[in-house]
Amino acid sequence: xxxxxxxxxxxxxxxxxxxxxxxxxxxxxxxxxxxxxxxxxxxxxxxxxxxxxxxxxxxxxxxxxxxxxxxxxxxxxxxxxxxxxxxxxxxxxxxxxxxxxxxxxxxxxxxxxxxxxxxxxxxxxxxxxxxxxxxxxxxxxxxxxxxxxxxxxxxxxxxxxxxxxxxxxxxxxxxxxxxxxxxxxxxxxxxxxxxxxxxxxxxxxxxxxxxxxxxxxxxxxxxxxxxxxxxxxxxxxxxxxxxxxxxxxxxxxxxxxxxxxxxxxxxxxxxxxxxxxxx
Numbered sequence: 001x002x003x004x005x006x007x008x009x010x011x012x013x014x015x016x017x018x019x020x021x022x023x024x025x026x027x028x029x030x031x032x033x034x035x036x037x038x039x040x041x042x043x044x045x046x047x048x049x050x051x052x053x054x055x056x057x058x059x060x061x062x063x064x065x066x067x068x069x070x071x072x073x074x075x076x077x078x079x080x081x082x083x084x085x086x087x088x089x090x091x092x093x094x095x096x097x098x099x100x101x102x103x104x105x106x107x108x109x110x111x112x113x114x115x116x117x118x119x120x121x122x123x124x125x126x127x128x129x130x131x132x133x134x135x136x137x138x139x140x141x142x143x144x145x146x147x148x149x150x151x152x153x154x155x156x157x158x159x160x161x162x163x164x165x166x167x168x169x170x171x172x173x174x175x176x177x178x179x180x181x182x183x184x185x186x187x188x189x190x191x192x193x194x195x196x197x198x199x200x201x202x203x204x205x206x207x208x209x210x211x212x213x214x215x216x217x218x219x220x221x222x223x224x225x226x227x228x229x230x231x232x233x234x235x236x237x238x239x240x241x242x243x244x245x246x247x248x249x250x251x252x253x254x255x256x257x258x259x260x261x262x263x264x265x266x267x268x269x270x271x272x273x274x275x276x277x278x279x
Contacts, residue, residue: 001250001263004035007271009065010176010244011039012203012235018044020235024051027242028059034243035088037268038063040091040231040275044098045073048082049090067092069150070136071099076120077132079139086143091275093140094175095150095160096120102153106181122156129163134224141169146274148173148200154184158191165195172197176233178205178216186222193223199272202235203245206252217256226264229270 012029014020022030024041032041041048041055041064054068068074070086070093075081083092097103100117105111124130137160140147147164149157154177161172174192175198177184184192189199201220205211211219220228230253232245238246250263 001247001254003243005037006246006267007036007040007275008232008246009040009229009271009275010042010231010233011242012043012233013041016043016235018063019237021237021239022235022241023276024055027059028055028062028064030241031243032059032061036062036243037272038065038276039242040065040067042067042069042092042094044069045071046105047074047085047088047090048113049088053089061198062271065091065275067094067146069094069097070120071096072120077122077130077136078189079132079135082136083143086139086145090145091277092146092148093136095122095152095157096146097151099179100151100153100156100182102156103151122160124151127159128165129159133160134162137164137167137169142165143166144171144277145171146171149175149182151175151179151182152184154188157184158181158188158195161192161197170196173229173274174199176200176202176205176231178202178211178219180205180208180210183210186219189219189223193227198229198274199223200229200231202231202233203249204239206249207234207239207245213252214256217253217258220253220258220262220266225258225265226270228266229235229274230263230266
């Protein structure tokens with residue numbers, strides 16, 4: 001599949017606390033040469049809006065986007081960090097990822113309740129949203145940001161998406177819904193779509209063996225391409241480059257009956273509408 005004009009809205013670059021395959025400028029130069037439209041820089045522990053702004057000045061042909069993940073290094077559900085990121089031009093707010101309590105418990109089944117309590121959850125013991133989330137949603141709406149579910153469980157993600165929908169927030173994403181630790185059933189995908197959320201499918205989950213191309217295509221058809229964004233979630237040292245991953249993902253989905261028109265919607269139209277704005 002030709003990658004010209006498409007976006008990758010989920011890439012991990014260096015600098016990072018984890019080793020990455022490429023730096024911000026190395027990736028930008030490569031994707032500009034390949035003719036891609038843009039990409040989103042994600043980091044689990046620091047905001048990336050400032051980095052995106054610096055890259056944007058160097059690579060004006062691309063749309064380069066940043067945001068913030070609500071892990072402990074930014075104070076968890078911290079409205080002040082979100083507002084600061086928004087003022088820097090950040091476009092996306094993710095709920096906790098690697099420090100989500102549900103993610104950690106899935107990764108470490110023997111984890112004690114005391115150990116788990118050190119990590120973050122969107123819902124308290126009564127199933128209510130924890131303090132800070134409502135205020136964060138107000139900031140997301142005020143700055144026309146994207147609210148994404150990160151690595152919290154599908155139950156938590158749907159609860160936050162519903163709260164965001166009730167506040168009339170227009171840009172919602174259920175993040176990498178095929179992940180092993182934060183998997184959305186087909187029924188949960190439909191619930192997310194009914195709340196107006198995009199469902200994000202990533203090449204990484206195929207690479208990691210979490211899902212087959214046939215299963216991903218079936219799950220895309222369950223909600224329709226209009227409610228889906230495709231991305232890579234790559235950047236790991238052994239991973240392909242985003243352009244290689246998206247080209248392969250496109251070919252795999254085409255082989256499963258997804259049409260070129262549907263790929264265009266999921267790789268061009270929806271990312272441009274959701275993630276970008278005039279720069």
